[in-house]
Amino acid sequence: MEISGVLTETYGRLPALVRAAVDGLSPEQLRRAPAPGANPVGWLVWHLTRVQDHHVADLLDTEQLWVTGDWAARFGLSADPDDTGYAHTPDQVAAVAPESPRVLVDYHDAVAERTRGFLAGLRPADLDRVVDEAWDPPVTLGVRLVSVAEDDLQHVGQAAYVRGLLLTGR
Numbered sequence: 001m002e003i004s005g006v007l008t009e010t011y012g013r014l015p016a017l018v019r020a021a022v023d024g025l026s027p028e029q030l031r032r033a034p035a036p037g038a039n040p041v042g043w044l045v046w047h048l049t050r051v052q053d054h055h056v057a058d059l060l061d062t063e064q065l066w067v068t069g070d071w072a073a074r075f076g077l078s079a080d081p082d083d084t085g086y087a088h089t090p091d092q093v094a095a096v097a098p099e100s101p102r103v104l105v106d107y108h109d110a111v112a113e114r115t116r117g118f119l120a121g122l123r124p125a126d127l128d129r130v131v132d133e134a135w136d137p138p139v140t141l142g143v144r145l146v147s148v149a150e151d152d153l154q155h156v157g158q159a160a161y162v163r164g165l166l167l168t169g170r
Contacts, residue, residue: 004122010149011052011115014156018045018108021159022101025166030098034165037090041159041166042098045108046075047085048155053111054084055148056118059131059141065110074103119145 001009022030022045030042039047050066057064064081066072072079076097085096098104127142139147 003124003127004119007119007122007145007149008116011112011119011152014048014052014152015105015109015112017153017156017160018049019105021045021156021163022104025101025163027098027100029166030101030104031094031096032166033093034162034170039093039158039162041162042104043085043088043093043096044155044159044162045104046096046098047088048152048159049104049108049111050084051151052115052148053107054081055144056111056115059144060114060118065107065114069110071103071107074099074107 021041025041027042031040033040053064053066067079067081076095076099077083085093122141127140127145129141130138131141131144132139
């Protein structure tokens, strides 16, 4: 299997996991945190999608779908390209208000489609290209793609866990 196939397979698993995490939840359930200071399902899925949108758009040197589409309004937010959820306060977490599970799925699907297109054209040598010199050592494309996948997979797992808590009344 070529590297683009491995990455496509990895990222390709996320949309089904996102659907499973949000399917059938009400807007109120999407916003309900399992405990004070914990993140709700809606925020977790929004955040993992924002991170992927932000980073892949940067890799493509193009604008984020969050900025070019009507996504932000459907979450009760502004289209701030820098707002991915990192370092959110509890008030900022609570302000993420997806109108429905569908908007979470649709936004993630749009980002996933863009990511698939990007990954399809990758060659092994591309992974060594430095994409961020702000770190020591500088971050390569391969490291960035693994980092985003790891972050997304952790957060979708957290969302599935919180969903289970919601549905069992815990």
